[in-house]
Amino acid sequence: MIERYLDELAAELARRGIRGRRAARLRAEARDHLLELSADHGEEEAIARFGPPQALAVEAARAAHPLMLLRSALVFMAALPLFVLPLYAIPENTLPPAPWAARPDYLTWKLYVSDGAFGIAVLAALVAVAAAWRRRRRTTLVALTVAGSSLAASVAIGAIGAIQWAQAVPGAGTTLALSLGTSAFLGSVAAASLASAQRVHRLARDLPG
Amino acid sequence: MDLLLLATLRRGPLHGYAVVEELRGTSEGAFDLAEGTVYPALYRLEAAGLLASTWSTASGRRRRTYRLTARGRAKLARERKEWRRFAEAMTEVVA
Numbered sequence: 100m101i102e103r104y105l106d107e108l109a110a111e112l113a114r115r116g117i118r119g120r121r122a123a124r125l126r127a128e129a130r131d132h133l134l135e136l137s138a139d140h141g142e143e144e145a146i147a148r149f150g151p152p153q154a155l156a157v158e159a160a161r162a163a164h165p166l167m168l169l170r171s172a173l174v175f176m177a178a179l180p181l182f183v184l185p186l187y188a189i190p191e192n193t194l195p196p197a198p199w200a201a202r203p204d205y206l207t208w209k210l211y212v213s214d215g216a217f218g219i220a221v222l223a224a225l226v227a228v229a230a231a232w233r234r235r236r237r238t239t240l241v242a243l244t245v246a247g248s249s250l251a252a253s254v255a256i257g258a259i260g261a262i263q264w265a266q267a268v269p270g271a272g273t274t275l276a277l278s279l280g281t282s283a284f285l286g287s288v289a290a291a292s293l294a295s296a297q298r299v300h301r302l303a304r305d306l307p308g
Numbered sequence: 309m310d311l312l313l314l315a316t317l318r319r320g321p322l323h324g325y326a327v328v329e330e331l332r333g334t335s336e337g338a339f340d341l342a343e344g345t346v347y348p349a350l351y352r353l354e355a356a357g358l359l360a361s362t363w364s365t366a367s368g369r370r371r372r373t374y375r376l377t378a379r380g381r382a383k384l385a386r387e388r389k390e391w392r393r394f395a396e397a398m399t400e401v402v403a
Contacts, residue, residue: 128347128372132325136343150342158348166355 100142101133104152111156116302117163125159157306164303168239169231171296175243176224178288179250182217185278185285186257193277195270203267209260216253220246240300247293254286309349311391312339314358314376314384321375323364324350350374358383 105126112122129149136145149155202210223246230238261275316322316330327350328343353359358380364373376384 124372125347125351127370128324129344131323131369131371132328132343132347134369135325148343150344154342155344155348158345159351162348162352162355 100146101130101137104133104146104149105130108152108155111152112159115156115160115306116167116299117156117159121159121163125155129155160302160306164299164306165231165234165236167299168236168296168303169228171292171299172224172227172231172239172243174292175246175289175296176228178285178292179217179221179224181285182282185281186214186217189278189281190274193274195268195274197264197268206260206264206267209256209263213253213257213260216249216256220249220253223249236300236303240296243293243296247289250286250289254282257282309341309345310353310358311384311387313346313349313353314380314387317359317374317376318381318384321373323371323373325371327374353380 108129109122109126112118112125117125133142133145133149136148140148223242227239227242227246230242258279261279265272265275312331313327316327316334319330322330324347325343328341328346331339331341331346350359350361354361354374357377359374360377361372361374363370365371
């Protein structure tokens with residue numbers, strides 16, 4: 100009976116996005132508590148006194164969702180400094196010299212726009228982390244969405260510029276492909292953390308009360 | 309709920325079941341809550357840095373034991389002061 104209750108609890112927790120270590124810990128503590136209670140009062144009363152699994156899962160979700168949102172914002176934020184590799188470190192150290200004295204305008208404006216969008220992404224991500232720390236769910240999500248959109252714009256414009264650069268400078272293709280690959284990987288990490296934040300926001304919004 | 313849990317843990321570390329028992333005993337049954345809901349509240353307080361917890365083994369059973377942190381003690385002291393002021397004011401008005 101207790102095991103069935105614990106399985107129901109695990110299912111209710113999973114429905115609210117709580118899995119893995121967090122769910123295992125609650126399950127372990129619930130089992131310990133129920134065994135102790137049932138030794139004195141029997142399994143049926145122990146389960147009745149422990150409360151319905153739905154109610155417990157809702158309370159657990161209320162406690163866990165702000166932390167999950169903060170984690171998503173921190174992962175997003177942590178990916179941003181690593182963009183120094185594709186945006187600066189890799190091209191600066193490995194690109195062959197360009198054949199022009201002054202960089203052509205069609206590349207320059209793309210670099211500036213890409214850098215500007217990246218700056219907006221960093222600022223918005225900082226706002227998202229601060230909002231998540233203060234448990235402002237909606238502000239966190241809005242800031243992360245702005246950060247994600249700015250980052251996507253930065254990477255997309257940067258990618259167009261990189262392709263044009265590779266066409267204009269012989270031997271630059273390998274370096275720029277490496278930069279683009281690294282950008283795509285880091286961008287997908289940021290996108291995954293944004294998707295996770297959106298999911299937590301939806302789950303939290305759907306909690307009763 | 310938070311104040312009740314912090315106050316219950318001020319005498320020393322306890323695991324979840326003992327927290328509920330202590331709370332029920334001290335309140336003479338007045339706080340007869342759904343016992344499972346104490347765990348999310350403990351997790352929330354732990355995440356806020358007011359409690360710390362460790363796994364321990366007693367009578368062959370593994371349990372998570374909770375204790376107040378320095379921040380938790382400070383918070384409890386503040387909350388108790390505020391509560392006494394509120395209770396005194398209520399007593400003055402109602403009694």
